[in-house]
Amino acid sequence: MGQRSWFRRAAAGAALLGALLLTACSGGRAHPDGSGDALTSVSAAVLTVTPGDGTDQVPAQGGVGVTVRAGRITGVQLKDDHGTEIPGAITADGSAWAPAAKLLPETHYSLDAVAVDAHGLQAARHAEFTTFVPTHTFIAFYTPDGGSTVGVGMEVSLRFSRDIADRAAVGRAVSVTADPAVPVVGHWFGARRLDFRPERFWRPGTRVTLSLRLKGVEGAPGVYGTQRKQVVFTIGRSQISTADATDDTLTVRRDGRVLRVLPISAGGPGHATYGGTMVITEMFQVTRMDSHTVGLGSEYDIPAVPHAMRLTDSGTFVHGVYWRPASVFGSANTSHGCVGLHDTKGGDSDSTPAGWFFAHSMPGDVVEVVGTDGDQVAPDNGLNGWNLPWARWTAA
Secondary structure (H helix, E strand, O other): OOHHHHHHHHHHHHHHHHHHHHHHHHOOOOOOOOOOOHHHOOOOOEEEEEOOOOOOOEOOOOOOEEEEEOOEEEEEEEEEOOOOEOOEEEOOOOOEEEEOOOOOOOOEEEEEEEEEOOOOOEEEEEEEEEEOOOOEEEOEEEEOOOOOEEOOOOOEEEEEOOOOOOHHHHHHOEEEEEEOOOOOEEEEOOOOEEEEEOOOOOOOOOEEEEEEEOEOOEEEOOEEEOOEEEEEEEEOOOEEEEEEOOOOEEEEEEOOEEEEEEEEEOEOOOOOOOEEEEEOOEEEEEEEEEHHHHOOOOOOEEEEEEEEEEOOOOOOEEEEEOOOOHHHOOOOOOEOOOEEEEOOOOOOOOOOHHHHHHHOOOOOOEEEEEOOOOOEOOOOOOOOHHHOOHHHHHHO
């Protein structure tokens, strides 16, 4: 903490303590012979504050309290270094006080307690302490990046570094808001993933803010969050393309208007392309595709697939294909589940169908696959929660 802020807190604590002691002195009583001096009277109440002044590594729960002997507690004030007061409760007989909420880790607190004895004389105690530094922590890796412009299908996705047991606590510490305003709701996929989306695709031009207030949140027993961050991104134009595995076409619509219809080759026999609504999550000018990584053995290993746009975590892409003749596209489904577009080797041309689609796409754009014999894509396979009905999305 800064030296100046420390002195301010010390001065404030001293002032409060001085005021309390002055009040105690002014309540003095005379001796039976009338010779007593009120300023020399001392309260019989003896306050004990736990932890002692200057203690560090105080636990979040069970390590803070106030007790009194020969008196009753009349008030306790516990504040963190931002001035936020932590609620607490005095026992019915006034003999003890304890905080009603867990304390945050790595936080400086000040505690002031006042008690009175049987004659109304006050006693006061002041202590400052610091809570523990957690041994086990977690963070959230988030998508999309702050400052980015994305398509109308982009979900906000958090992937946690550890399993989250207290999803309610973590959920309260995370929010996603939109301007213009629209309800945005989170949905858990297992213990490590929390995604957010509105009921329908985002409105173009929307400004979306992700607020992470995870610092000090206990996500699992003894495991605390460390992030306090705000991420802002913008929704760009609306591009929703339809890949028809029956007609072998990809119809690209921008803001409701057809830009272009491109011939495709979708998943062939035994490898039908997933159906449903999918979102582009990553874009690569060239990338390696190895069938071992998707459980297909030694079927293929292509070191430089051009104009590749990821649709699922399991390996479904829209991508360029240079190893098949142009006549295949628009007439036959030959892929292992991807949506293929004619291309040239190297991914350096925007004039091919694959190159053109790549140049006119961005992460968050939507690709809807219809006319396929494949299963509907799972909502947690990529950023494809749009396939989960809103009633089910909001129920969890």
